[in-house]
Amino acid sequence: MSRSQLTILTNICLIExxxxxxxxMQYRAPENNRWSGYAFPGGHVENGESFVESVIREIYEETGLTIQNPQLVGIKNWPLDTGGRYIVICYKATEFTGTLQSSEEGEVSWVQKDQLPNLDLAYDMLPLMEMMEAPDKSEFFYPRRTEDDWEKKIF
Structure with missing residues (x-):
């Protein structure tokens, strides 16, 4: 049995x-994205790049902000239909410089945190944010698809 598997590495960052x-929050239009709606910005980890370097780069490219001292706050992951795993490394940043600006990835805007439930959020954003902010939680895991959704576990 092989212990290696295809892995897609990405990140997101809650910038507060x-x-x-x-x-x-970044709005991803449904026609361009499988994970559409409002979500935290982020993207793929490039080959040879550290996870922290990747989230700093992605946030700058997608928002115009330069974050400092991003804190690792959890991992979201699920099995791929083709085998392997998709991993999202979740960060939080409260230190940043620059001016917010949108990119081709989506429109970005500042949103009052207590107004998030009123937005057209991407799939599972609220429970993901709860995991990211809970000091005793660190993993949001989808072990398998059900008929119409995903089974969810938070550790």
């Missing part, structure tokens, strides 16, 4: 302005 209680 602690003074205003706002977070950066």
């Amino acid at each position: 302005d602690l003074e205003t209680q706002r977070v950066v």
